[in-house]
Amino acid sequence: MMSVEWNSFFAKRTKNITGSQIRHFFALTEQPEVISFAGGFPGNDYFPKEDIANSLVHLVREEGRQALQYSPTEGTCDLRMVLSEKMYREGKPCEAENLIITDGSQQGIDLLGRILINPGDPVLVEEPAYIGGMSVFKSYGGITLGIDMDSEGPIPARMEQTIIRWTENNKKPKIFYTVPNFQNPTGITTSLKRRYEILALASRYNLVIIEDDPYGELFYDEDIPLSYKALDREDRVIFLGSYSKVLIPGIRIGWLAGPGQLIEKVTMAKQTADLCSSSLGQQLACKLSSEGFVDKHVNRLRKLYRQKRDVMIDSMEKYFPPDINYSRPGGGFFIWVNFPAYYPSSKELLDLSLKQNVAFVHGEGFSSNGGGWHSARFSFSQPSIEDIIIGIRRLGNIFYEVEASYSVKIAGH
Ligand code: PMP
Numbered sequence: 572m573m574s575v576e577w578n579s580f581f582a583k584r585t586k587n588i589t590g591s592q593i594r595h596f597f598a599l600t601e602q603p604e605v606i607s608f609a610g611g612f613p614g615n616d617y618f619p620k621e622d623i624a625n626s627l628v629h630l631v632r633e634e635g636r637q638a639l640q641y642s643p644t645e646g647t648c649d650l651r652m653v654l655s656e657k658m659y660r661e662g663k664p665c666e667a668e669n670l671i672i673t674d675g676s677q678q679g680i681d682l683l684g685r686i687l688i689n690p691g692d693p694v695l696v697e698e699p700a701y702i703g704g705m706s707v708f709k710s711y712g713g714i715t716l717g718i719d720m721d722s723e724g725p726i727p728a729r730m731e732q733t734i735i736r737w738t739e740n741n742k743k744p745k746i747f748y749t750v751p752n753f754q755n756p757t758g759i760t761t762s763l764k765r766r767y768e769i770l771a772l773a774s775r776y777n778l779v780i781i782e783d784d785p786y787g788e789l790f791y792d793e794d795i796p797l798s799y800k801a802l803d804r805e806d807r808v809i810f811l812g813s814y815s816k817v818l819i820p821g822i823r824i825g826w827l828a829g830p831g832q833l834i835e836k837v838t839m840a841k842q843t844a845d846l847c848s849s850s851l852g853q854q855l856a857c858k859l860s861s862e863g864f865v866d867k868h869v870n871r872l873r874k875l876y877r878q879k880r881d882v883m884i885d886s887m888e889k890y891f892p893p894d895i896n897y898s899r900p901g902g903g904f905f906i907w908v909n910f911p912a913y914y915p916s917s918k919e920l921l922d923l924s925l926k927q928n929v930a931f932v933h934g935e936g937f938s939s940n941g942g943g944w945h946s947a948r949f950s951f952s953q954p955s956i957e958d959i960i961i962g963i964r965r966l967g968n969i970f971y972e973v974e975a976s977y978s979v980k981i982a983g984h
Pocket of ligand 1: 611674675676677678701703750755783785812813814815820824825
């Protein structure tokens with residue numbers, strides 16, 4: 572029997588759809604003996620299972636007619652009201668009608684890609700950037716241009732150079748996608764000064780800013796700077812929020828806030844994507860938010876994740892050779908590690924580490940510019956405190972061995 576040659580059926584645009592390298596070795600890192608700093612998932616132990624179970628029972632029994640039915644494409648009125656109030660409280664005012672509920676913020680990025688990107692369009696992103704965001708832009712034929720960062724965030728001069736260079740080639744970038752708080756993958760937070768500078772550039776070169784902020788509420792030291800959305804006076808910022816990190820990702824509920832014209836287009840695009848987001852998930856998010864539960868839960872999470880962050884940083888200080896550098900994030904889930912240039916590539920280091928049952932994500936996948944070979948992303952959100960210490964100690968031993976074999980090689984020359 573002849574089987575179907577599927578490749579001949581796929582649409583041309585699918586050649587731009589590539590899997591994330593993180594998913595490739597996911598199966599490996601999920602094995603119980605592996606201590607994984609690879610996944611960027613919330614801590615499983617921190618899900619408020621009982622509270623969620625009780626609320627779900629209540630919603631199904633008492634509000635089942637709505638909670639189990641389809642809901643409006645743009646989201647339930649109640650949840651949009653709750654989120655509008657939240658945006659006001661946080662200094663980034665937004666009316667309920669300027670806000671649409673999405674299936675996680677990932678769908679928000681995807682819908683924006685769908686309505687804003689033509690094949691060949693350049694899209695400015697951070698260097699390194701969130702893989703899931705870049706994959707969306709590429710899947711619509713966009714070309715991601717990485718803007719180098721320092722400890723204050725993306726560097727405006729680099730951004731301007733890139734805009735000018737591409738404009739000269741008749742390909743003016745029109746979008747900047749950014750994760751300004753505790754960025755995935757570096758953990759860097761863009762300073763307030765930088766936000767003003769980047770907004771001024773956006774204004775000068777007529778860029779739209781996509782501000783993706785799933786981690787902003789998870790700050791462990793000081794509160795975050797004002798958001799781009801709060802500073803925007805020209806309706807050029809689209810804000811993406813999510814319940815995934817502050818409550819649970821399993822309900823797949825996020826939101827997108829922006830100007831009316833954009834929301835209208837996003838709503839039409841969403842109609843063909845899913846008709847509506849999970850009604851039950853929206854009702855749950857709405858109930859737990861309006862009862863004040865989510866805020867209380869976030870307070871608890873800050874303490875729990877802060878402890879893990881501190882343990883990972885302390886362990887790196889104690890066990891890593893001193894010439895390895897790493898970011899010191901004030902929140903979120905991620906630490907970005909830079910290895911010295913004489914080390915083997917981070918992919919080779921990962922192979923050595925996996926032999927000792929420790930995983931992290933090597934850096935190239937986060938880069939638009941062919942970089943990341945000597946960098947890696949470490950996440951402290953999922954492993955236990957004990958495993959963080961054991962895993963970092965094991966890696967420290969590997970890295971010291973790498974350095975020792977290099978010294979031997981140099982001495983031999
Ligand atoms: N943006 C960033 C920066 C993320 O790290 C993630 C999750 N890894 C997402 C968006 C997507 O999250 P969700 O769709 O669950 O809201």
